[in-house]
Amino acid sequence: MTDARPPRRRQRPEAAIHAAVCDHLRLRAHPEVLFLHPANGGSRDIREAAHLKRMGVLAGASDLLLWHRGNSFALELKAPGGRLSEAQLEFMARFNEAGGHSACAEGVDRALAVLESWGLLRGRVVTHGQVFQELRRSVAARTRRPSSVARTRSV
Numbered sequence: 779m780t781d782a783r784p785p786r787r788r789q790r791p792e793a794a795i796h797a798a799v800c801d802h803l804r805l806r807a808h809p810e811v812l813f814l815h816p817a818n819g820g821s822r823d824i825r826e827a828a829h830l831k832r833m834g835v836l837a838g839a840s841d842l843l844l845w846h847r848g849n850s851f852a853l854e855l856k857a858p859g860g861r862l863s864e865a866q867l868e869f870m871a872r873f874n875e876a877g878g879h880s881a882c883a884e885g886v887d888r889a890l891a892v893l894e895s896w897g898l899l900r901g902r903v904v905t906h907g908q909v910f911q912e913l914r915r916s917v918a919a920r921t922r923r924p925s926s927v928a929r930t931r932s933v
Contacts, residue, residue: 791857796841799855799889803842806899813844838865840873840880846898850878853892858884 796815803813816839822830840852852873854866862870862882870880879896883889893899 792841792855792860795855795857795886795889798886799842799853799893802886802890802899803844803893806901807893808846808898808900811844811846811898813842815842816840836869838863838867838869840866840869844893844896844898846896849896850876851896851898852878852880853889854880854882855889856882856884860884 800813800815803811807813816835818835818837818839840854842851842853842855844851844853850873852870854862854870856862866882870882873880881892883892890899894902
């Protein structure tokens with residue numbers, strides 16, 4: 779008897795991060811923010827790849843390109859442990875030299891922190907890490923004894 783299992787799909791953690799960041803942008807970006815994803819990825823046959831290159835597709839372009847009040851931003855998204863390619867490093871350097879601001883963020887929390895630091899998002903999101911830190915502070919505060927209670931007097 780054989781197990782008839784469906785073929786396993788390749789996990790795409792960067793795609794999930796990308797979708798979550800775009801959801802945040804749709805909900806929280808300032809109205810003046812314009813953003814897009816240059817669809818550079820995916821597999822293509824050699825003819826289509828040559829056509830796209832001729833049309834201006836640039837290897838290493840960041841996952842998100844954003845504009846706000848005359849400023850340009852490029853955000854490269856990575857899953858935990860992900861690394862920038864040489865083409866991505868070169869794109870980010872050229873983007874900065876052209877007067878833009880670029881960053882690479884590992885995970886959703888870091889990406890949102892970058893977008894907030896650039897002033898592109900309204901409001902502030904509370905990340906899992908911040909919740910955990912606040913919980914630790916709260917527990918530590920409750921377990922500390924006041925100094926007057928710590929010293930007992932002998933009668």
